[in-house]
Amino acid sequence: MHTQVAILGAGPAGLLLAHLLSLHRIESVVLETKSRSYVESRIRAGVLEHGTAQLLCDTGVGERLKRQGMRHKGINLGYSGEIHRIDLSDLTDGKAITVYGQHEVVKDLIAARISSGGKILFEVDDVCVDALSTNRPRITFRHQGQDCELTGDWLAGCDGSHGVSRTSVPPGALRVFEKNYPFAWLGILAEAAPSWEELIYAHHEEGFALFSMRSPSVTRLYLQCKPDEDLSKWPDERIWENLERRLSFAGSKKVRRGKILQKGVTTMRSLAVEPMQYGRLFLAGDAAHIVPPTGAKGMNLAVSDVWFLTRALADFYSKGRTDLLESYSNSCLRRVWKAQRFSWWMTCLMHRFDHDDAFELRRQLAELDYLTSSGAAATALAENYVGLPWEG
Numbered sequence: 001m002h003t004q005v006a007i008l009g010a011g012p013a014g015l016l017l018a019h020l021l022s023l024h025r026i027e028s029v030v031l032e033t034k035s036r037s038y039v040e041s042r043i044r045a046g047v048l049e050h051g052t053a054q055l056l057c058d059t060g061v062g063e064r065l066k067r068q069g070m071r072h073k074g075i076n077l078g079y080s081g082e083i084h085r086i087d088l089s090d091l092t093d094g095k096a097i098t099v100y101g102q103h104e105v106v107k108d109l110i111a112a113r114i115s116s117g118g119k120i121l122f123e124v125d126d127v128c129v130d131a132l133s134t135n136r137p138r139i140t141f142r143h144q145g146q147d148c149e150l151t152g153d154w155l156a157g158c159d160g161s162h163g164v165s166r167t168s169v170p171p172g173a174l175r176v177f178e179k180n181y182p183f184a185w186l187g188i189l190a191e192a193a194p195s196w197e198e199l200i201y202a203h204h205e206e207g208f209a210l211f212s213m214r215s216p217s218v219t220r221l222y223l224q225c226k227p228d229e230d231l232s233k234w235p236d237e238r239i240w241e242n243l244e245r246r247l248s249f250a251g252s253k254k255v256r257r258g259k260i261l262q263k264g265v266t267t268m269r270s271l272a273v274e275p276m277q278y279g280r281l282f283l284a285g286d287a288a289h290i291v292p293p294t295g296a297k298g299m300n301l302a303v304s305d306v307w308f309l310t311r312a313l314a315d316f317y318s319k320g321r322t323d324l325l326e327s328y329s330n331s332c333l334r335r336v337w338k339a340q341r342f343s344w345w346m347t348c349l350m351h352r353f354d355h356d357d358a359f360e361l362r363r364q365l366a367e368l369d370y371l372t373s374s375g376a377a378a379t380a381l382a383e384n385y386v387g388l389p390w391e392g
């Protein structure tokens with residue numbers, strides 16, 4: 001099998017790339033190790049930047065997003081028992097975020113690909129990538145019990161943080177930048193109507209907590225925990241008690257409890273590789289960079305990467321030019337590093353690192369006070385949160 005662009009991974013990066021390429025009449029095949037139902041129900045991120053929601057709507061996959069996505073014009077910061085609203089829209093000329101689960105984006109993109117005759121092979125196995133420096137990069141894999149081979153003019157590695165594309169690049173060709181954090185998030189999905197209308201990032205002596213949502217009847221909540229946290233030590237009652245303490249604010253309602261539908265631990269790390277390209281392989285999304293979830297940037301970076309990649313491939317196929325392909329990595333990395341900085345900054349602002357460090361606690365509280373009392377500081381947060389421009 002040969003195609004113009006062979007894509008590894010049916011997450012937001014791989015699926016959106018296939019969709020955007022098809023609008024330029026560029027052919028692709030997507031290979032995915034998991035099943036369709038698995039990727040369509042995997043609970044991941046949930047906040048779309050202004051530009052991400054706009055792109056999905058402008059390219060014809062925003063129908064359900066427009067109906068079911070929850071447009072939020074602000075977020076809240078909770079600290080010292082008080083809640084403070086940051087008016088994102090006022091501070092960014094009317095921009096907003098949309099709360100819409102990543103798996104819903106994945107469902108919409110798969111439906112669009114399938115209805116327009118696009119090829120996605122689910123449940124592939126033994127995926128190997130080679131010939132990256134030739135004009136015909138190659139993927140070998142097993143599908144439905146058969147040995148298969150897919151070659152492409154180009155290969156897009158959109159196979160996430162544990163995929164094979166990044167590790168198939170010869171050692172030394174990529175530089176890896178990494179930072180680990182001494183905590184993780186214990187996340188739950190609960191069958192409960194959201195108690196507040198907008199997200200709350202809460203700083204608390206016992207550790208960070210986040211109030212978020214997925215729909216008018218489903219709440220998403222997180223608690224700072226240890227990286228090796230044992231979930232069996234967290235019965236539902238302990239989770240709710242912790243959330244109630246960390247999300248308790250003067251004069252405000254309480255977090256509403258409900259049946260816990262899902263529980264999991266998300267580890268926190270920052271990682272970036274440079275360049276995001278080797279031979280005819282382009283890395284995009286989590287395959288190229290990971291951010292801690294505090295700034296809600298992961299899925300949005302995957303979207304901007306594939307926007308840059310589509311533009312470069314469209315230029316190649318329509319005009320035979322390769323300059324945008326050559327500058328793909330630099331274009332993405334400018335934005336990636338700003339998102340890395342923002343995610344790292346928000347993570348350091350909101351979490352307890354060392355419970356004995358009283359200086360650090362005072363510094364965080366002073367920064368939160370500054371953010372919620374200075375227009376300049378709040379604007380810096382708001383413009384990053386709704387998403388910086390894709391270029392410049």
Ligand code: APR
Nearest residue numbers: 009011012013032033045127159160163285286298299302
């Ligand atoms: N071959 C094919 N597919 C693979 C392989 C492989 N060897 N290894 C992994 N995959 C698949 C995974 O099963 C997954 O469906 O690649 C897909 C990668 O998707 P994501 O992990 O969602 O990554 P990406 O599309 O870059 O989206 C980034 O995902 O983890 C979140 O916070 C992150 O929101 C961000 C978003």
Ligand code: PHB
Nearest residue numbers: 045046212293294295296
């Ligand atoms: C989520 O709803 O899952 C979510 C929201 C904001 C974040 C991270 C995750 O910063």
